Amino acid sequence: MARALLRRFRAAPWGVGLVLLAPLVIAACSGDPYPQSTLHPTSDTGRAIDALYRQIFWWAVAVFVVVQTALIVTIIRFRNRPGAAEAKQIHGNTAVEIAWTLAPAAILVAIAIPTIKTIFQVAGDAPSGAVQIEVIGHQWWWEYRYPELGVVTANELHLPQGRPVALAISSADVIHSFWAPKLSGKRDAMPGRITRLVFTPDSVGTYLGQCAEFCGPSHANMRLRVMVDTPQAFDAWVAHQTAAPVAVDSAQAMILAGEAAFKKIRDPANHSCIVCHTMAGVSGGVAGPNLSHVGSRTTIASGLLPNDSAGVARWLRDPVAEKPGSLMPKIDLTDDEIAALVAYLQSRN
Amino acid sequence: MATTAMPHSETAVPTAPAGLWSWVTTTDHKRIGILYGVTAFFFFLVGGLEALVIRLQLGAPGNTLVSAEFYNQLFTMHGTTMVFLAIMPLSAAFFNFIIPLQIGARDVAFPRLNAFSYWVFLLGGLFMNASFFVGPLLGSDALSVAPNGGWFGYANLTSTQYSPGPNIDFWVLGLQILGIASLAAGFNFITTIINLRAPGMKLMRMPVFTWMSFVTQFLIVTAFPVITIGLVFLMFDRVFGTNFYRVSAGGDVLLWQHLFWLFGHPEVYILILPAMGIVSEVLPTFSRKPLFGYAVVVYSGVLIGVVGWGVWAHHMFSTGLGPIADSVFSASTMLIAVPTGVKIFNWIATMWGGRITFAAPMLFAIGFISLFVIGGLSGVMHSSPPADLQQTDTYFVVAHFHYVLFGGAIFGLFAGMYYWWPKIFGHTLREGLGKLHFWLMFIGMNLTFFPMHFSGLLGMPRRIYTYGPELGVDTFNLISTVGALLTGVALLVFLANVIASRRGAAPGANPWNAPTLEWATDSPPPVYNFSVIPTVHAANPLWGKDRMDPAVLPATPPAPIHVPGGSIWPLCTALGIIIMAIGAVMHHHVALSLGTALFGAAVTVVGIYKWAFEPFEV
Numbered sequence: 001m002a003r004a005l006l007r008r009f010r011a012a013p014w015g016v017g018l019v020l021l022a023p024l025v026i027a028a029c030s031g032d033p034y035p036q037s038t039l040h041p042t043s044d045t046g047r048a049i050d051a052l053y054r055q056i057f058w059w060a061v062a063v064f065v066v067v068q069t070a071l072i073v074t075i076i077r078f079r080n081r082p083g084a085a086e087a088k089q090i091h092g093n094t095a096v097e098i099a100w101t102l103a104p105a106a107i108l109v110a111i112a113i114p115t116i117k118t119i120f121q122v123a124g125d126a127p128s129g130a131v132q133i134e135v136i137g138h139q140w141w142w143e144y145r146y147p148e149l150g151v152v153t154a155n156e157l158h159l160p161q162g163r164p165v166a167l168a169i170s171s172a173d174v175i176h177s178f179w180a181p182k183l184s185g186k187r188d189a190m191p192g193r194i195t196r197l198v199f200t201p202d203s204v205g206t207y208l209g210q211c212a213e214f215c216g217p218s219h220a221n222m223r224l225r226v227m228v229d230t231p232q233a234f235d236a237w238v239a240h241q242t243a244a245p246v247a248v249d250s251a252q253a254m255i256l257a258g259e260a261a262f263k264k265i266r267d268p269a270n271h272s273c274i275v276c277h278t279m280a281g282v283s284g285g286v287a288g289p290n291l292s293h294v295g296s297r298t299t300i301a302s303g304l305l306p307n308d309s310a311g312v313a314r315w316l317r318d319p320v321a322e323k324p325g326s327l328m329p330k331i332d333l334t335d336d337e338i339a340a341l342v343a344y345l346q347s348r349n
Numbered sequence: 350m351a352t353t354a355m356p357h358s359e360t361a362v363p364t365a366p367a368g369l370w371s372w373v374t375t376t377d378h379k380r381i382g383i384l385y386g387v388t389a390f391f392f393f394l395v396g397g398l399e400a401l402v403i404r405l406q407l408g409a410p411g412n413t414l415v416s417a418e419f420y421n422q423l424f425t426m427h428g429t430t431m432v433f434l435a436i437m438p439l440s441a442a443f444f445n446f447i448i449p450l451q452i453g454a455r456d457v458a459f460p461r462l463n464a465f466s467y468w469v470f471l472l473g474g475l476f477m478n479a480s481f482f483v484g485p486l487l488g489s490d491a492l493s494v495a496p497n498g499g500w501f502g503y504a505n506l507t508s509t510q511y512s513p514g515p516n517i518d519f520w521v522l523g524l525q526i527l528g529i530a531s532l533a534a535g536f537n538f539i540t541t542i543i544n545l546r547a548p549g550m551k552l553m554r555m556p557v558f559t560w561m562s563f564v565t566q567f568l569i570v571t572a573f574p575v576i577t578i579g580l581v582f583l584m585f586d587r588v589f590g591t592n593f594y595r596v597s598a599g600g601d602v603l604l605w606q607h608l609f610w611l612f613g614h615p616e617v618y619i620l621i622l623p624a625m626g627i628v629s630e631v632l633p634t635f636s637r638k639p640l641f642g643y644a645v646v647v648y649s650g651v652l653i654g655v656v657g658w659g660v661w662a663h664h665m666f667s668t669g670l671g672p673i674a675d676s677v678f679s680a681s682t683m684l685i686a687v688p689t690g691v692k693i694f695n696w697i698a699t700m701w702g703g704r705i706t707f708a709a710p711m712l713f714a715i716g717f718i719s720l721f722v723i724g725g726l727s728g729v730m731h732s733s734p735p736a737d738l739q740q741t742d743t744y745f746v747v748a749h750f751h752y753v754l755f756g757g758a759i760f761g762l763f764a765g766m767y768y769w770w771p772k773i774f775g776h777t778l779r780e781g782l783g784k785l786h787f788w789l790m791f792i793g794m795n796l797t798f799f800p801m802h803f804s805g806l807l808g809m810p811r812r813i814y815t816y817g818p819e820l821g822v823d824t825f826n827l828i829s830t831v832g833a834l835l836t837g838v839a840l841l842v843f844l845a846n847v848i849a850s851r852r853g854a855a856p857g858a859n860p861w862n863a864p865t866l867e868w869a870t871d872s873p874p875p876v877y878n879f880s881v882i883p884t885v886h887a888a889n890p891l892w893g894k895d896r897m898d899p900a901v902l903p904a905t906p907p908a909p910i911h912v913p914g915g916s917i918w919p920l921c922t923a924l925g926i927i928i929m930a931i932g933a934v935m936h937h938h939v940a941l942s943l944g945t946a947l948f949g950a951a952v953t954v955v956g957i958y959k960w961a962f963e964p965f966e967v
Contacts, residue, residue, distance in 0.1 A: 033821045034807045034808065034820070034821045035808075035819060035820070035821075036807065036808025036809075036820050037806065037807045037808050038739040038740070038743075038806050038807070038808060039806055039807070048735065049735045049736060049738065049739055052733060052735050052736055053730070053733075053735075053736045053739065056729065056730050056733055056736060057730065059729075060726040060727070060729060060730060063722075063726060064722065064723070064726055067693060067697075067722050068719060068722065070697050071697055071715070071718055071719060071722075074697055074700045074701050074705075075700060075705055075707075075715060078636070078700060078701060078702060078703050078704065078705050079704075079705050079706075079707070080637075080704040080705055080706045084704050086637070086704070087636065087637045087638040087702060087703045087704045088638070088702055089638060089639055089892075089893065090638065090639075090641065090702060091639055091641070091642075091643065092641055092642035092643070092644075092645070093641075093642075093698075096698070097642050097645050097691070097694075097695070100690070100691060100694040101687060101690075101691050104686060104687050104690035104691075105687050108683040108684070108686055108687065108729070111683065111729065111733065112679065112680055112683055115676075115679055115733040115734070115735065115736075116676045116679070116680075118733075118735040119672045119675050119676055119679070119734050119735060120672050122735055122738075123671070123672040123675075139511075173511065174503075174505055174506040174511050175503055175505070175506065175602060177667055177742060179810070181739060181808045184738070185667070185735060185737075185738020185739045186667050186738055186739070186741065186742065187667060187669055187738070188667050188668045188669065190602055190603070190668065191505065191596040191602060192596035192601065192602065193602075193603070195668065195669035196669065208808070208819070208820075210810060210813075211810070212667075212741075212742040212743070212810045213503070213667075213742060214421075214498075214499050214503070214506070214742075214811070214812040215506060216421075216506060216511060217417045217418050217421060218417060219421075219812060219813060220417065220810075220812075220813030220814050220815045220816065221417075221815075223817075324416065324417035324418060325417070325418070
């Protein structure tokens with residue numbers, strides 16, 4: 001019985017040890033089964049953090065193996081056996097104790113040096129020519145403003161590949177945290193303060209992220225996407241976002257009806273689209289996302305729903321059911337109004 | 350055995366009174382310890398149930414078992430309950446029962462204050478949990494007004510603007526009440542340990558459990574005032590419209606974070622140091638060898654307590670404190686790993702060369718070391734700010750602190766339960782069921798929390814009620830849920846053990862042949878603890894060449910013994926405090942609120958007055 005127990009005890013921590021290696025196995029996989037992983041960096045900052053983490057990780061593995069081995073060897077070797085001699089009453093050993101005080105201290109120094117290097121490396125000021133972007137957290141969506149480029153958009157952040165970006169992060173209400181793990185560590189978005197993140201994305205692609213600081217009922221639904229474009233594609237995107245809105249196609253009754261529904265003043269007032277949303281040439285509300293080019297986004301509702309007819313209709317039908325606590329209320333819209341609004345919003349690209 | 354007892358011994362030997370009233374009015378540290386233990390274990394099961402619902406909700410992506418709002422209440426109350434209503438008071442159960450026995454005292458320094466601490470804790474815990482049910486009384490739905498801002502309650506989400514309901518009020522008031530209980534107990538135990546040690550029990554002869562508890566009490570009495578200030582600010586913001594955390598009026602949301610973590614990190618050591626003390630008692634007993642490097646283990650504990658004050662901002666790396674502050678707090682956090690590592694090596698060295706028997710307390714103590722090492726190593730990982738920017742507020746951190754607090758504190762506390770059960774209740778828990786309990790919990794706990802390292806590193810944030818399948822963390826979450834259910838089964842085995850063992854044979858004074866003073870007296874100890882106060886000659890009074898002769902403790906006390914009498918006034922005083930809190934929670938109805946609070950204040954004043962002038966009973 002005791003032997004079986006010991007065998008099990010021996011097996012358990014080793015099993016744990018093997019599992020500990022799994023992140024590296026995962027890291028070695030290609031493809032994108034983990035679009036929000038911290039182990040697949042695609043920026044200079046991300047790579048610096050990842051390299052540091054891997055270094056610390058191997059120190060931890062070494063200490064784990066040494067300590068758990070010492071523990072297991074001890075309890076097996078010195079288990080009570082019939083006829084065993086009385087244990088020698090040892091109270092301590094100064095030399096040994098000094099040694100195992102210094103050993104962890106030395107390992108920690110070995111971790112602290114690259115840590116402090118990396119702290120200063122990732123905290124550096126943005127180089128000149130960096131793309132300046134204001135990131136503003138709202139319950140529960142993200143606003144992005146490019147003051148030098150005149151772009152205002154929501155939830156989907158576009159960045160140019162190979163150019164440094166400087167994010168100035170704040171909040172319109174409670175504390176949020178901007179986190180796109182493949183590009184950088186997280187940075188809190190706080191009301192009344194501006195925090196910064198600087199990095200240079202190095203690979204074209206779409207990366208997932210989400211709010212990482214608890215911010216109320218729909219914290220889980222405050223997701224985001226970062227699209228890293230080629231410099232040409234980024235310039236084209238900027239040009240498109242800053243272009244005057246496309247004229248409403250008066251030949252399409254649906255879109256016209258949608259525009260009317262959008263402009264309609266409803267009771268109570270916050271049931272009217274234009275009170276909360278900016279639509280270039282139509283309205284200037286700021287409580288909700290800017291919708292001037294909403295049709296050009298791939299998702300809506302901070303990444304919860306695809307930006308297609310079904311997705312938009314589902315959102316308009318009952319935003320609170322999709323995003324509990326949503327400031328956009330459930331509005332009494334007829335099916336016709338919803339269909340018209342869908343057509344109108346999709347035409348606003 | 351002396352049959353020719355002195356004339357007064359028949360009448361002068363105090364015996365424990367019986368009946369419910371004797372428990373309500375008790376000031377006996379042993380009974381208060383049992384009350385603490387039973388109550389804290391009940392809250393531990395409540396917090397565990399909340400954890401199970403959380404795990405069931407997260408078992409699959411997009412699950413809709415509970416609503417977003419209720420989920421937020423669940424994780425808030427799970428954290429708050431486990432920290433303040435389960436682990437801390439479970440430790441307090443051992444402080445109460447064991448410390449006076451270990452130092453050779455008849456009771457704590459202030460027995461009625463001790464009773465007061467317990468009643469405030471019980472009523473405060475019930476007050477906070479009542480929030481689950483009283484929604485309809487406050488014009489809301491059931492299951493809608495429990496605290497929902499997280500156990501860390503970050504400003505300004507907790508302001509009336511973003512949390513208008515009574516949820517946060519329950520939390521703010523509940524924590525202030527629990528703080529009163531902890532502070533009163535903290536001062537009580539500091540006084541007890543300093544003043545009531547038996548002759549010869551020098552500080553460096555104190556058992557390590559008492560030592561670690563001693564350090565813990567200093568952390569309690571210094572850390573709780575800090576959070577109390579933070580909570581008072583918050584209460585004033587919410588009830589009286591002050592602006593401590595209101596950004597639009599010049600307040601600062603980071604003020605709360607500094608106050609909270611300045612309390613919150615010492616709190617981590619408040620949770621773990623008593624368990625480290627327990628493990629330091631169990632390992633020598635079952636290795637038949639004294640603790641290796643007693644002085645170093647003690648100094649390490651003191652050092653952890655001191656340095657624990659200088660690391661709080663490592664909870665705030667993502668707020669962007671700047672590279673200098675990040676570097677300093679990173680270094681201080683790494684520094685604290687040194688005394689922690691030293692303790693672990695000393696524990697292993699204690700077993701080295703011993704004759705180890707794997708009784709249930711020993712299994713939990715060894716499990717503690719193994720699991721705490723894992724939590725400690727992940728702790729070192731996020732002491733590095735750049736790495737922490739990826740790990741903080743993810744499931745990686747959830748894995749980390751559950752290895753420390755479940756694998757550490759809870760395993761240590763279970764080691765203590767199995768170890769001291771015969772002393773406390775006069776029968777031993779069954780060994781077979783104990784081993785089954787250990788293995789189920791060891792496997793269940795690893796199955797639950799190890800996969801969280803991966804879900805966290807793969808990008809799963811904390812405190813989310815739902816997640817999408819695209820993250821690729823479904824399997825890890827499912828394994829965690831299965832592990833949580835297994836851990837639940839392990840706890841059922843423990844409860845079955847408690848019931849199955851209750852008519853066990855009397856274990857004698859020292860069933861484990863342990864070295865410390867509590868094992869010199871009967872199991873359970875008589876109401877006066879020791880028939881005569883023993884004189885201590887060594888750190889392990891019952892071991893070694895100078896060991897105490899059992900005959901120095903006669904079966905009946907040779908002289909009259911004073912033990913504190915019962916008192917109802919601590920409970921009365923505590924009730925008044927709860928009534929004030931009930932008044933404050935209704936602050937939207939000014940007259941009703943004020944009336945109730947004033948009535949509560951009157952009850953408290955009467956309680957204190959009667960308490961102060963209570964006749965001195967023998």
